[in-house]
Amino acid sequence: MKLQPDARFATVCIHAGQEPDPGTGAIITPIFQTATYVQEELGRHKGYEYARTQNPTRTALEANLAAIEGGKAAFAFASGMAAIGAIASLLRAGDHMVVTDNTYGGTFRLFDKVLTRYSLDFSYVDTSREDLIESTITPRTRMLFIETPTNPILRLTDIARAAEIAHSHGLRLVVDNTFASPYIQRPLDLGADLVMHSTTKYLNGHSDSVGGIVIAARDEDIEWLRFVQNAAGAILGPFDCWLVLRGTKTLPIRMAQHNINGLALAQFLAAHSKVRRVIYPGLPDHPQHELARTQMRGFGGMLSFDVGSFEAARTVLNRVRLHALAESLGGVETLISHPATMTHSSVPPEDRAKLGITDSLIRISVGIEDVEDLKADLAQALEAID
Numbered sequence: 001m002k003l004q005p006d007a008r009f010a011t012v013c014i015h016a017g018q019e020p021d022p023g024t025g026a027i028i029t030p031i032f033q034t035a036t037y038v039q040e041e042l043g044r045h046k047g048y049e050y051a052r053t054q055n056p057t058r059t060a061l062e063a064n065l066a067a068i069e070g071g072k073a074a075f076a077f078a079s080g081m082a083a084i085g086a087i088a089s090l091l092r093a094g095d096h097m098v099v100t101d102n103t104y105g106g107t108f109r110l111f112d113k114v115l116t117r118y119s120l121d122f123s124y125v126d127t128s129r130e131d132l133i134e135s136t137i138t139p140r141t142r143m144l145f146i147e148t149p150t151n152p153i154l155r156l157t158d159i160a161r162a163a164e165i166a167h168s169h170g171l172r173l174v175v176d177n178t179f180a181s182p183y184i185q186r187p188l189d190l191g192a193d194l195v196m197h198s199t200t201k202y203l204n205g206h207s208d209s210v211g212g213i214v215i216a217a218r219d220e221d222i223e224w225l226r227f228v229q230n231a232a233g234a235i236l237g238p239f240d241c242w243l244v245l246r247g248t249k250t251l252p253i254r255m256a257q258h259n260i261n262g263l264a265l266a267q268f269l270a271a272h273s274k275v276r277r278v279i280y281p282g283l284p285d286h287p288q289h290e291l292a293r294t295q296m297r298g299f300g301g302m303l304s305f306d307v308g309s310f311e312a313a314r315t316v317l318n319r320v321r322l323h324a325l326a327e328s329l330g331g332v333e334t335l336i337s338h339p340a341t342m343t344h345s346s347v348p349p350e351d352r353a354k355l356g357i358t359d360s361l362i363r364i365s366v367g368i369e370d371v372e373d374l375k376a377d378l379a380q381a382l383e384a385i386d
Contacts, residue, residue: 017066031057062076077212080196080200086214095121097121098125098144151343203244207333265366275305306358324336331365
């Protein structure tokens with residue numbers, strides 16, 4: 001099944017990196033659940049020696065995701081955080097990174113509590129503002145790490161412009177594309193050097209696997225990431241690789257429905273009297289709505305809304321039935337969460353306040369259920385607010 005160079009996105013998702021098994025003709029990539037490989041004779045093997053270094057199921061996933069994101073190579077890790085750790089290993093002691101201020105809480109925790117112990121320095125700024133990116137870059141800066149849209153405030157950074165700024169200073173641009181998925185947003189096409197995902201989210205899509213991926217465009221980064229993946233050993237296991245391969249086959253149709261449901265639910269909440277504010281790039285009142293229209297293909301399934309107080313938020317979170325109260329995102333089922341006490345609890349309260357992550361803010365990862373049922377569930381929960 002040879003893909004044509006001009007194969008379109010949905011075809012790439014289903015076929016890239018995957019050939020029928022040569023031994024059986026199986027159309028689905030097998031789960032190669034093995035720790036080692038028998039060599040034909042000393043110094044002669046079939047391309048696989050030890051499963052930390054190579055695994056055919058992982059090879060298929062990495063080829064699939066490299067093609068989906070339009071990169072030269074991809075590297076699968078045991079979690080999204082392991083993927084970010086591998087990216088950070090491109091830096092040396094004394095280097096400086098500029099980071100989106102509304103970054104995921106786990107990313108902040110890794111940078112602020114772990115990597116600063118190794119003489120790395122981080123500055124957190126609103127990367128939607130070009131002037132703040134420029135003014136934060138120092139002679140020691142080596143990397144610009146952005147999330148767009150951000151979690152959970154859904155602020156956007158202009159990726160093409162960020163790439164221009166980064167490259168004018170000799171920096172790598174890294175984009176965490178987890179919130180959007182490659183169906184909605186293609187950072188490498190816009191000039192990014194590295195893209196990462198928590199594969200746990202939209203790429204897997206079924207909330208049954210934890211993993212991470214880094215997709216690279218530069219040859220020197222590919223060489224290092226291949227080395228560090230093997231040296232550090234935080235690899236994605238073959239069964240999880242297989243689960244993500246299953247997920248990417250339906251990525252286009254799932255994301256299309258996430259787009260539809262996300263916009264419909266955002267419009268419903270924006271019209272509700274108990275809701276103070278809705279944050280969703282697809283709404284015309286979003287401050288970067290026009291950027292979202294040009295940079296993204298649809299507006300995604302993530303939204304946040306404010307109900308005015310912690311007590312009101314708790315009422316909604318405890319009253320919903322179809323919306324599952326849980327961390328994570330990107331699955332076919334709708335999840336609802338309270339960022340201040342769940343996903344972003346590791347961010348200091350004063351920093352959460354500056355970012356707008358209030359105690360009254362609720363985040364929804366909109367699934368692909370019938371949206372009328374989702375509306376009805378939220379309506380009954382919102383009506384319980386005093």
